[in-house]
Amino acid sequence: MTETLFTNIAQLVTPAPGPQCGAAMRELTVIENAALLVRDGLIVWVGAKKEAPFTPETHDLGGVAVVPGLIDPHTHAVWAGNRLADFEARVAGVPYETILAAGGGIRSSIAATAAATVNQLVALARPRLVALRQSGATTIEVKSGYGMDFDAEVRMLRAAQVLDREFELSPTLLIHVPPTENREDYVRGVCETLIPQVAAETLATAVDVFCEAEAFSVEETRRIFVTAQTHSLRVKVHADQFHAIGGTELACGMNALSVDHLEASGPAQIAALAASGTVATILPGVTLHLGLPAGPGRALIDAGAAVALGTDLNPGSSPVFSMQMALALAVRLNGLTPAEALTAATVNAAAALGLSDRGSLSAGMRADFLALHGPDWRELPYTLGTNPVRDVFVGGVKR
């Protein structure tokens, strides 16, 4: 047994275990002059230093603020090639969807990624995951989706499996864009071959579909979801990024873990999310990078939804390598308060991954936490362009 008392915490700030919906997202516990007792990777006690139980081993954190480790519930961190030419074209005025429809965009990342080996994918993804972890992300979701070809999709998930030895990852099979020909055969193959293989080899815990005018229809998404659930995989969806075609309503009706993007959501989609147990995940990096409207974070919370936030780290729509930056952007772009943003980036992000053992600094939870550079936790949502996170602890161990 190893037991350490972390002391000299100027301020310990945490949401309660989640998910937290609506106004409850603003309710943080703040303990001044705190201490945190960790045993074998789990939190066993949190409170004021003067009431801390005695333990021989202590770790002085130097009088700074401590918050839960951030959880990034949406990344496409495994890819090859780059989208720098797309970026130049887009800032000159060519829309993202036009580039995709012309065979570029996601399709160009698919060509490069499908040509890479597992080892090459691991080497490309590792520094991206290091950057995310340094920014405070202690659990990171990683999607496939740049493979298209089933072997290439599986190679992406195998790369995530290798990287899971170094990072705490949550792997998702993403059915991203349909092939330009034989689309019906492709969806059938996803249901009859790819999902059964991924489930049998436990290569992913969830299946995600890009439900969009330029990608999969609501009916195709439903078929894929039904198959995933038959194989005991959870489902989640990329919906309402450009057009609200019904993916949100479908997902809420099928007990999806989360609906992600929501930039084009209106009152009907907000109401569906608020009435469901599905988490609404906003991705402010996409708003910044593509110049899209912001996902309605404020309206979702006011309606009573559980809102999470993520980086959506990917080469095309969100080259955001910092979960802290995503949190800071959600306050500026999506109208979240700092407290709501912390809840969205911790317990609610955990819920978006189906995880209930992390995201809150309370007894029984994983000891994933951050020591900031200063004594006030609000540096976390405030800071832009430099990293307010000093140390990242995963399971009580400094990484």
Ligand code: NIG
């Ligand atoms: O979450 N919208 C679809 N998928 C990704 C973008 C992928 C890409 O552009 O390469 C997203 O934004």
Ligand code: FE
């Ligand atoms: Fe995405």
